[in-house]
Amino acid sequence: MQNPFETQELAAFRRTLQDFVTTEIKPYADDWDEAGEIPWELHQKVGALGVWGFGIEERYGGLGFDDCFMRAAYNEEFAKCGANGIPAAMNGRMISIEPIQRLASQEIKDRILEDIVMGRKGSSLGVTEPGGGSDVANTRTTAQRDGNHFVLNGQKTFITGGMTSDYFVIPARTGRPGLEGLSLFFVEADTLGFSRSALPRKMGWWCSDQATLYLDEVRVPAENMMGEENGGFLAIMENFNLERVALIAGMLGMMKVCYEESLDWARERATFGKPLVKHQVIRHKLVDMSTKIDAAEAYLNTICWLVNNGQMPVDKISKAKVFTSKALEFCASEAMQIFGGAGYLRGNLVERVYSEVKVMSIGGGSEEIMKDLASRQMGF
Numbered sequence: 001m002q003n004p005f006e007t008q009e010l011a012a013f014r015r016t017l018q019d020f021v022t023t024e025i026k027p028y029a030d031d032w033d034e035a036g037e038i039p040w041e042l043h044q045k046v047g048a049l050g051v052w053g054f055g056i057e058e059r060y061g062g063l064g065f066d067d068c069f070m071r072a073a074y075n076e077e078f079a080k081c082g083a084n085g086i087p088a089a090m091n092g093r094m095i096s097i098e099p100i101q102r103l104a105s106q107e108i109k110d111r112i113l114e115d116i117v118m119g120r121k122g123s124s125l126g127v128t129e130p131g132g133g134s135d136v137a138n139t140r141t142t143a144q145r146d147g148n149h150f151v152l153n154g155q156k157t158f159i160t161g162g163m164t165s166d167y168f169v170i171p172a173r174t175g176r177p178g179l180e181g182l183s184l185f186f187v188e189a190d191t192l193g194f195s196r197s198a199l200p201r202k203m204g205w206w207c208s209d210q211a212t213l214y215l216d217e218v219r220v221p222a223e224n225m226m227g228e229e230n231g232g233f234l235a236i237m238e239n240f241n242l243e244r245v246a247l248i249a250g251m252l253g254m255m256k257v258c259y260e261e262s263l264d265w266a267r268e269r270a271t272f273g274k275p276l277v278k279h280q281v282i283r284h285k286l287v288d289m290s291t292k293i294d295a296a297e298a299y300l301n302t303i304c305w306l307v308n309n310g311q312m313p314v315d316k317i318s319k320a321k322v323f324t325s326k327a328l329e330f331c332a333s334e335a336m337q338i339f340g341g342a343g344y345l346r347g348n349l350v351e352r353v354y355s356e357v358k359v360m361s362i363g364g365g366s367e368e369i370m371k372d373l374a375s376r377q378m379g380f
């Protein structure tokens, strides 16, 4: 669907991303997904595109500006590679860089930020705990002051990039129950008492690593507290909204894969003496998919325009995330149906997208939690 806010710069950026995905990712996507990992040099090649530099100052390797449309273009075009574990394997950065720039000490930023932005090192955000991910207010990991240090104890799980990242942003309890008692900490993977283990095999996203992190008497300097004591977590709420915009854009890319792949197949495959696409029922499926894609794209573009104009439309972002994950579920299912048995085979793009639907409707704020958030924003 045409973007009324399209600029020449955005179109050129999108073309660069498309070329990159076509030459540097698509030919290898199957192998990487089956192998369960991507080569580390890909992080650096992607870093050179500047996609982790939005909103990051140039002295840290960033672009020195932000643009929600460009963020969305990155997430959409990379999702079109057909194996979302690939961007996921690199995007722990996306949700941890901004808090590091805004809230970490000058010494930490000078030492590590450029390495993260350029893809030389990885960083992750560790919020979810074994006891639950939706109820963040109930975080059990603690950080106790001890002289010039804090001592962290607890566990985080499902942390994307958890096995490969060097740096972690971790909320821990320093005060009273609830979100108001949480502070953020910068934790380095080589700190004594920090350990990690990979999650068992997953339904999808095979080539991205998720880990459980163990914090056992992890001592960090007091300067590693990011932002205000007991105010750190609240200070990164905006970050979650940008993560959700990225997920919406990624889902849009996945839906387009479903539509384009199944349309090609419907033109090629013949049953009862004519191509599938000549059967009305199949045409209707494709039109229904296309309609949902148009709606999601229009929703996303409006959100990007609002963000670029200084607003953070939390209710719309929350609703759009639910709308898009439901639309993706529909498109993935209908695409599989159009493919018939061929869609059930490993290596088929549609099969992989189908296996990646649920992580999009659960991760980054589940559908149920998004609806709760939207209703609070709308005053009921």
Ligand SMILES: Cc1cc2nc3c(=O)[nH]c(=O)nc-3n(C[C@H](O)[C@H](O)[C@H](O)COP(=O)(O)OP(=O)(O)OC[C@H]3O[C@@H](n4cnc5c(N)ncnc54)[C@H](O)[C@@H]3O)c2cc1C
Pocket (backbone or CB within 6 Å): 092, 124, 125, 126, 127, 128, 131, 132, 133, 134, 135, 157, 158, 159, 160, 161, 205, 210, 359, 362, 363, 364, 365, 366, 367, 368, 369
């Ligand atoms: C592949 C993958 C990667 C991830 N990466 C990260 C990461 O990098 N960092 C990170 O911190 N986390 C990450 N997560 C965790 C993710 O954010 C959580 O899975 C998500 O927030 C849900 O938490 P939970 O799984 O503990 O489910 P729970 O909180 O236990 O909820 C279970 C179900 O109950 C529903 N539910 C919960 N409370 C309510 C309620 N009040 N009303 C109605 N329904 C409710 C939920 O919507 C969900 O459907 C990742 C998850 C996956 C699967």
